Amino acid sequence: MKNCKEYCAAHPKIESDILLVGHPNVGKSVLFSRITGIKTIASNYPGSTVCYMEGNTGYNNENYKIIDAPGTYSLEPVDDATRVTVSLLKNSQRIINVVDATHLERHLPLTIELIEQKKSMVIALNMSDEARHLGVDIDVKKLSARLGVPVIPTVARTGEGVKELVETVLAQPLTRESFSTALNPHPHIPRHNEYTDKSSIPAGPHMHLKRDIVWKNIYEIVESVQTLRHRHHTFRDMLEDLSVQPFWGFIVAVLSLLASFALIRLTGEFLINGSVGIFGEPWFEIPFGIEPVFEKILKPLLMKLSVMLGSGSLAHKILIGNLINGDIDFVQSFGILTSGLFIPIGAVLPYIISYYFVISLLEDTGYLPRLAVFLDSIMHRMGLHGYAIIPTLLGIGCNVPGILATRILETKQQRFITSTLISIAVPCAALQAMIIGFVGRAGLWAVAFIYATLFITWFVVGFILKYTVKGYKPELLLEIPPYRLPSFSALKDKVLGRILAFIKEAIPIVVLSVFIVNVLYMINIFDYIADFFAPLITRLWGMPRESIVPMLIGILRKDVAVGLFAPLNLTVKQLITGSVVLSMFFPCIATFVVLIKELGIVSAMKSTAIMLVVVTVVGSLINLIL
Amino acid sequence: MSNTLLTELKKGDIAEIIAFAGGVAMLARLKAMGLSEGKIIKKLSDIRMGGPVILLVDRARIAIGKGMANKIIVEKQGNEEL
Numbered sequence: 001m002k003n004c005k006e007y008c009a010a011h012p013k014i015e016s017d018i019l020l021v022g023h024p025n026v027g028k029s030v031l032f033s034r035i036t037g038i039k040t041i042a043s044n045y046p047g048s049t050v051c052y053m054e055g056n057t058g059y060n061n062e063n064y065k066i067i068d069a070p071g072t073y074s075l076e077p078v079d080d081a082t083r084v085t086v087s088l089l090k091n092s093q094r095i096i097n098v099v100d101a102t103h104l105e106r107h108l109p110l111t112i113e114l115i116e117q118k119k120s121m122v123i124a125l126n127m128s129d130e131a132r133h134l135g136v137d138i139d140v141k142k143l144s145a146r147l148g149v150p151v152i153p154t155v156a157r158t159g160e161g162v163k164e165l166v167e168t169v170l171a172q173p174l175t176r177e178s179f180s181t182a183l184n185p186h187p188h189i190p191r192h193n194e195y196t197d198k199s200s201i202p203a204g205p206h207m208h209l210k211r212d213i214v215w216k217n218i219y220e221i222v223e224s225v226q227t228l229r230h231r232h233h234t235f236r237d238m239l240e241d242l243s244v245q246p247f248w249g250f251i252v253a254v255l256s257l258l259a260s261f262a263l264i265r266l267t268g269e270f271l272i273n274g275s276v277g278i279f280g281e282p283w284f285e286i287p288f289g290i291e292p293v294f295e296k297i298l299k300p301l302l303m304k305l306s307v308m309l310g311s312g313s314l315a316h317k318i319l320i321g322n323l324i325n326g327d328i329d330f331v332q333s334f335g336i337l338t339s340g341l342f343i344p345i346g347a348v349l350p351y352i353i354s355y356y357f358v359i360s361l362l363e364d365t366g367y368l369p370r371l372a373v374f375l376d377s378i379m380h381r382m383g384l385h386g387y388a389i390i391p392t393l394l395g396i397g398c399n400v401p402g403i404l405a406t407r408i409l410e411t412k413q414q415r416f417i418t419s420t421l422i423s424i425a426v427p428c429a430a431l432q433a434m435i436i437g438f439v440g441r442a443g444l445w446a447v448a449f450i451y452a453t454l455f456i457t458w459f460v461v462g463f464i465l466k467y468t469v470k471g472y473k474p475e476l477l478l479e480i481p482p483y484r485l486p487s488f489s490a491l492k493d494k495v496l497g498r499i500l501a502f503i504k505e506a507i508p509i510v511v512l513s514v515f516i517v518n519v520l521y522m523i524n525i526f527d528y529i530a531d532f533f534a535p536l537i538t539r540l541w542g543m544p545r546e547s548i549v550p551m552l553i554g555i556l557r558k559d560v561a562v563g564l565f566a567p568l569n570l571t572v573k574q575l576i577t578g579s580v581v582l583s584m585f586f587p588c589i590a591t592f593v594v595l596i597k598e599l600g601i602v603s604a605m606k607s608t609a610i611m612l613v614v615v616t617v618v619g620s621l622i623n624l625i626l
Numbered sequence: 627m628s629n630t631l632l633t634e635l636k637k638g639d640i641a642e643i644i645a646f647a648g649g650v651a652m653l654a655r656l657k658a659m660g661l662s663e664g665k666i667i668k669k670l671s672d673i674r675m676g677g678p679v680i681l682l683v684d685r686a687r688i689a690i691g692k693g694m695a696n697k698i699i700v701e702k703q704g705n706e707e708l
């Protein structure tokens with residue numbers, strides 16, 4: 001990804017030549033990708049971009065900086081994402097206002113706010129393909145004349161109109177002092193230039209009046225440029241209505257979640273060893289998979305290396321690790337070339353692939369906002385609203401993007417609760433893959449017990465936080481996007497991008513962790529630390545004192561930590577306690593850093609204190625109950 | 627016809643938004659979403675049990691949390707079966 005940076009500053013002061021502004025989910029990120037060639041994360045739900053992306057486009061031998069901003073409904077900063085966009089707008093030269101051709105009237109209020117900024121501006125009438133399909137005809141010339149701004153129909157998905165859009169926006173003069181008075185077709189209604197000047201003032205009764213006038217103008221404009229051809233109720237309409245009805249919607253929600261879990265498991269196991277089956281005996285197996293590659297190809301090579309190095313040498317210890325019964329065990333040996341490669345690639349990567357495949361599919365179809373609708377009342381008990389499920393689900397992949405995605409929530413309080421819950425009770429995919437793969441050998445019920453414990457903890461902690469975290473906790477207010485057929489190439493790019501990011505970020509840290517473990521063992525430092533933590537670990541949690549090693553390494557990588565349980569000969573009960581504690585006890589360093597960045601140091605410390613209490617209590621409870 | 631609350635409407639009811647009984651912050655969010663006085667809405671669904679209400683406004687589907695929906699005063703204009 002060249003020329004690409006994603007920024008997450010709260011008030012960016014960055015300058016840009018072209019800024020993409022528009023409602024959430026209108027296709028800004030796809031358009032940005034088309035213009036710059038940079039792959040971005042675009043999803044079919046409002047709020048997929050919460051930070052901003054910067055890229056470049058060349059035109060007439062000049063280079064222009066272009067920024068993809070978070071979606072916003074108006075320039076009144078009601079949430080953090082909008083605040084980012086408003087800051088970006090101040091420092092941009094030209095605006096591309098992206099609107100949805102299928103719902104013109106909903107987008108024009110923002111367009112008018114933007115026009116009143118008096119910047120060089122062009123409108124991208126995006127989703128023109130859907131508009132054609134839905135029988136919405138827009139007279140582009142007339143619209144452009146009415147607004148006094150060029151309008152270019154585009155289809156970001158295919159690239160239609162994108163070249164013309166860029167040419168038009170760059171051909172516009174930079175200042176636009178005067179603009180069409182077309183916005184005000186009725187001379188007896190005064191124009192309200194103060195409208196945006198006072199936009200930072202919350203709407204008072206006076207503002208309503210102006211807004212109503214704006215709406216009247218908008219309906220009048222839309223009526224004059226748009227014709228709606230009558231169309232019949234389609235299957236998609238039916239599905240769309242059904243999935244938000246109380247009974248059928250609930251059935252659909254349960255089925256989609258079950259299907260998602262099944263698909264993740266199926267794909268994950270298939271990639272690992274070519275077996276097809278959800279639990280128990282596989283339905284069938286084919287000779288395929290990442291595990292055979294390790295066992296049949298890599299192992300013989302590494303055994304040769306082992307002989308060459310001599311099993312007592314330092315190099316052997318670091319590269320190969322310990323031989324278990326004279327053989328390499330990819331989980332237990334703990335050398336850089338054995339466990340250091342197997343954990344990220346052999347055990348975790350297959351589940352990373354399958355998880356990201358499924359979540360990307362859910363993102364692109366547009367099902368997630370509907371799920372949010374159904375979970376709204378449950379999330380209410382936790383001081384949240386249904387949309388908090390989106391960061392939570394993203395957190396299952398990796399806590400870091402999950403915590404960043406809490407920006408789609410409106411207030412600090414909600415972001416604090418959601419982030420704290422993610423860091424405590426949502427294990428990342430890497431950790432889950434290891435739990436399923438390693439603890440799963442002890443029995444399916446053990447895995448089920450771990451998940452149930454985490455889920456109950458998530459809910460109970462949320463319930464308590466609702467009453468302890470004071471402040472405004474707004475309710476769900478969400479535009480539900482239409483279902484869309486995922487575009488195959490976009491899906492492929494997205495999944496691939498996320499997998500590459502995992503490989504790039506995880507493997508070096510895994511190798512480093514394995515190295516550190518070996519060094520620390522050699523200098524025997526763990527003994528002292530173990531003594532210090534012994535009361536907590538042995539008395540309260542009922543774990544052997546050596547398990548301090550995986551707990552501490554968990555701060556670097558959780559998946560490596562589970563691997564360190566292997567040589568300890570834990571009982572099933574200890575495995576369960578260990579996995580739960582590992583999920584909760586100190587988020588990995590990467591998560592901790594975003595937690596501090598996103599919440600601020602004080603709240604991050606509060607969140608950490610809550611985590612320490614929760615992990616102590618839950619670990620002890622499991623030890624008591626089982 | 628008399629005024630009621632959004633939550634009182636039945637599925638398929640068509641109504642005009644009359645007023646909002648909520649605070650400033652709630653109002654700003656609703657307006658930004660295109661929900662303002664005088665708008666015609668159609669109630670598509672009500673999840674009940676504390677769940678949100680789903681509306682059709684300007685042909686877009688919008689989910690509104692129960693507590694917020696309870697503060698939106700509307701005037702029923704008719705019913706159109708879904």
Ligand SMILES: Nc1nc2c(ncn2[C@@H]2O[C@H](COP(=O)(O)OP(=O)(O)OP(=O)(O)O)[C@@H](O)[C@H]2O)c(=O)[nH]1
Nearest residue numbers: 025026027028029030042043047048049071155156
């Ligand atoms: N049919 C069609 N779909 C499109 C078009 N442009 C974007 N989409 C789809 O619309 C959805 C939203 O696209 P994004 O690019 O994520 O929208 P965004 O404006 O960046 O959204 P936020 O980041 O939430 O503000 C995705 O599912 C896209 O595949 C288009 O021109 N036609």
Ligand SMILES: [Mg+2]
Nearest residue numbers: 028029048049
């Ligand atoms: Mg985006």
